[in-house]
Amino acid sequence: MLGTETWLPDDAVIGERVELRADAPPAPTVGAGWLRSSHANLWDEGCRRDAVRNDFVVPALVEALRHSGHSRVIDLGAGTAYVLSELRRRSNRIRGVRFTAVEQEASLCEWLDEAHGREWLDVDHRNFLDGPRKPRGPALVISAYSLLEVEGPQLAYLRCSLQFGDTLVVSVATQAAATGQVRRSEVRRPYKRDRFTGLWYPLFEHPVGTLLDAFSAFGARLIGSRAVTTASEDHHSILVFRLDG
Ligand SMILES: C[S@@+](CC[C@H](N)C(=O)[O-])C[C@H]1O[C@@H](n2cnc3c(N)ncnc32)[C@H](O)[C@@H]1O
Numbered sequence: 470m471l472g473t474e475t476w477l478p479d480d481a482v483i484g485e486r487v488e489l490r491a492d493a494p495p496a497p498t499v500g501a502g503w504l505r506s507s508h509a510n511l512w513d514e515g516c517r518r519d520a521v522r523n524d525f526v527v528p529a530l531v532e533a534l535r536h537s538g539h540s541r542v543i544d545l546g547a548g549t550a551y552v553l554s555e556l557r558r559r560s561n562r563i564r565g566v567r568f569t570a571v572e573q574e575a576s577l578c579e580w581l582d583e584a585h586g587r588e589w590l591d592v593d594h595r596n597f598l599d600g601p602r603k604p605r606g607p608a609l610v611i612s613a614y615s616l617l618e619v620e621g622p623q624l625a626y627l628r629c630s631l632q633f634g635d636t637l638v639v640s641v642a643t644q645a646a647a648t649g650q651v652r653r654s655e656v657r658r659p660y661k662r663d664r665f666t667g668l669w670y671p672l673f674e675h676p677v678g679t680l681l682d683a684f685s686a687f688g689a690r691l692i693g694s695r696a697v698t699t700a701s702e703d704h705h706s707i708l709v710f711r712l713d714g
Contacts, residue, residue, distance in 0.1 A: 515664065543611065552613050557589065598630070624675070689710040692709050
């Protein structure tokens with residue numbers, strides 16, 4: 470995937486504002502930090518059955534890890550660490566690679582400690598927008614659907630969790646694949662029903678153009694991209710960036 474596919478069209482729509490609304494949705498049942506340990510097993514089971522994570526996101530990560538040669542992997546907003554554990558399994562437990570799950574929700578961190586032990590996973594309980602990470606050298610940094618909970622202007626603070634030399638893989642749910650257009654303005658869905666847990670939650674659906682602008686402002690260079698369209702109405706983008714030193 471790296472460097473071989475790009476689908477950003479020349480006639481990208483710039484400055485268009487789109488409001489998406491589900492039909493007669495209920496008020497959100499949860500707010501920020503909505504994924505708690507009480508729904509962790511349901512979430513993990515959902516991930517196991519999820520074609521996008523299993524057939525596209527994890528393979529992209531395996532490839533990115535191999536290409537990069539990094540010996541550290543950091544998942545920003547790891548949830549139940551499904552993506553990390555699959556990456557570890559499918560990369561044949563490459564010797565010497567350390568895995569870190571960054572997660573802001575305390576109850577999930579406890580769940581992570583219990584489910585995965587400290588044998589292979591370091592659990593780092595913090596907000597990844599809050600402060601610099603420990604300077605331990607470049608890493609493969611993952612954000613799988615965690616930017617859905619980050620407001621547009623706050624995207625710039627992602628920089629504090631990155632270091633020069635990092636490879637950053639971001640997967641987002643975006644309409645761009647469906648419309649063939651890159652929308653550069655914010656798309657705010659008031660709420661969406663999570664298909665794994667059934668909870669209604671507020672989210673920010675970042676158009677690919679918004680991410681590219683926000684990340685290029687702090688020196689992240691796009692080196693690969695892939696649009697994934699599934700049989701359902703979901704559309705996803707997987708973007709790979711380098712932070713050049
Ligand atoms: C939609 S879930 C995705 C979980 C996992 N990445 C996956 O793909 O299954 C988003 C997770 O990111 C966490 N998260 C969101 N914003 C965060 C932040 N600023 N700092 C740390 N964790 C965050 C949430 O608590 C939640 O567990």
